[in-house]
Amino acid sequence: MTATTPVPTGTSQPDAVDGSADRTDWVSSIPFIGVHLAPLAALFVVVTWQDWVLCALLYLTRMFFITAGYHRYFSHRSYRMGRVAQFVMAFGGTTAVQKGPLWWASHHRLHHRYTDLDDDVHSPRDGFWWSHVGWILSTRYKATDLSTIKDFASYPELRLLERHSWIGPWLVAIACFLLGGWGGLLIGFFLSTVLLWHGTFLVNSMAHLIGRRRYATPDTSRNSMLVALFTGGEGWHNNHHYLPASARQGFRWWELDPTWYGLKALAAVHVVRDLKAPPARLLDQARVRDGAFDIGMFRSYWERAAKVTGERIADLSARPLAPSSEASDPGAPPSAFGPDKGLPVEPLSHLSGLISRVLESADQLADTTRRTRKGAKVPKAESGATDTAPE
Numbered sequence: 001m002t003a004t005t006p007v008p009t010g011t012s013q014p015d016a017v018d019g020s021a022d023r024t025d026w027v028s029s030i031p032f033i034g035v036h037l038a039p040l041a042a043l044f045v046v047v048t049w050q051d052w053v054l055c056a057l058l059y060l061t062r063m064f065f066i067t068a069g070y071h072r073y074f075s076h077r078s079y080r081m082g083r084v085a086q087f088v089m090a091f092g093g094t095t096a097v098q099k100g101p102l103w104w105a106s107h108h109r110l111h112h113r114y115t116d117l118d119d120d121v122h123s124p125r126d127g128f129w130w131s132h133v134g135w136i137l138s139t140r141y142k143a144t145d146l147s148t149i150k151d152f153a154s155y156p157e158l159r160l161l162e163r164h165s166w167i168g169p170w171l172v173a174i175a176c177f178l179l180g181g182w183g184g185l186l187i188g189f190f191l192s193t194v195l196l197w198h199g200t201f202l203v204n205s206m207a208h209l210i211g212r213r214r215y216a217t218p219d220t221s222r223n224s225m226l227v228a229l230f231t232g233g234e235g236w237h238n239n240h241h242y243l244p245a246s247a248r249q250g251f252r253w254w255e256l257d258p259t260w261y262g263l264k265a266l267a268a269v270h271v272v273r274d275l276k277a278p279p280a281r282l283l284d285q286a287r288v289r290d291g292a293f294d295i296g297m298f299r300s301y302w303e304r305a306a307k308v309t310g311e312r313i314a315d316l317s318a319r320p321l322a323p324s325s326e327a328s329d330p331g332a333p334p335s336a337f338g339p340d341k342g343l344p345v346e347p348l349s350h351l352s353g354l355i356s357r358v359l360e361s362a363d364q365l366a367d368t369t370r371r372t373r374k375g376a377k378v379p380k381a382e383s384g385a386t387d388t389a390p391e
């Protein structure tokens with residue numbers, strides 16, 4: 001958390017100052033821990049192969065509701081569908097036990113708005129634990145800021161579903177019990193829910209830590225086949241941060257993206273429409289490989305260095321970089337600064353000033369390098385993506 005990053009407001013809580021809102025709230029986390037322990041009880045009951053099939057099916061279908069519904073539709077509006085289909089998608093999402101679509105999508109929109117900055121909901125720069133589960137178990141993000149999700153909060157049926165997001169999980173749990181007894185409940189429902197949670201959380205933690213970066217986005221997002229395998233194609237997270245409005249996240253044919261294939265199938269039977277694919281003209285721009293300045297990693301390394309040398313940086317930041325006596329000392333070696341060099345005498349009095357200037361120029365440099373060879377500029381994060389990429 002440096003003073004050099006922009007300080008947006010909007011998620012600040014009254015107790016943000018003492019940090020208590022960031023601590024794990026163990027009492028309200030009891031159900032979360034309980035669900036993790038529940039599958040262990042399966043050691044004491046009969047478990048059939050059908051229970052494992054149920055577990056796999058519930059993982060895959062509920063993951064699709066999260067990735068295609070909560071993420072690509074409610075958070076990013078990367079395709080369209082009718083009101084009934086929208087409700088079914090939202091209800092399917094609630095069965096994944098990740099709260100309602102408005103809570104989920106509003107926090108995800110904040111993640112995109114402030115990625116890896118101070119107001120990011122779950123940046124791994126605040127630690128792996130925080131980005132994976134810490135932010136969910138804290139009290140800071142319990143509420144939903146409807147101003148970030150006005151477009152969907154205007155539907156009364158979605159607001160109703162939001163208030164009763166427990167119904168979906170209970171119905172699935174009861175169905176599992178009726179189908180497979182205790183084995184069906186403990187393995188089919190509880191185990192698949194735990195796996196589903198951590199699969200989803202991987203996108204917030206690992207997809208900003210492991211994998212390669214194709215595009216010079218201003219954050220630490222990565223592309224990871226491993227994460228994509230567990231998350232129905234959400235592992236192409238660097239692609240996603242580059243073009244968040246695209247319903248397709250695996251841009252290349254080999255970038256496995258089952259959520260995209262599922263959406264294509266739903267489009268074929270007219271359940272969804274207007275799927276936004278990544279514009280072909282943007283696929284080869286802003287690539288790190290082509291020398292685009294990687295402001296995201298630059299900032300990340302800079303912050304890490306500042307953290308490691310914490311105390312020394314603090315000492316240095318209080319010390320003037322260019323002592324004023326130097327300019328008037330006739331015996332001193334020629335200064336790089338001064339009126340004769342066309343530069344101000346004390347351009348940077350403190351290290352913190354230097355840091356903010358370096359980051360500012362890096363931002364400018366990043367803007368410049370993001371222009372195409374032909375001069376067209378890459379649109380900002382919320383840009384639309386309408387062209388169709390070559391298959």
Ligand SMILES: [Zn+2]
Pocket residue numbers: 111115203204208221237241
């Ligand atoms: Zn992200």
Ligand SMILES: [Zn+2]
Pocket residue numbers: 071075076108112240244
């Ligand atoms: Zn997203």
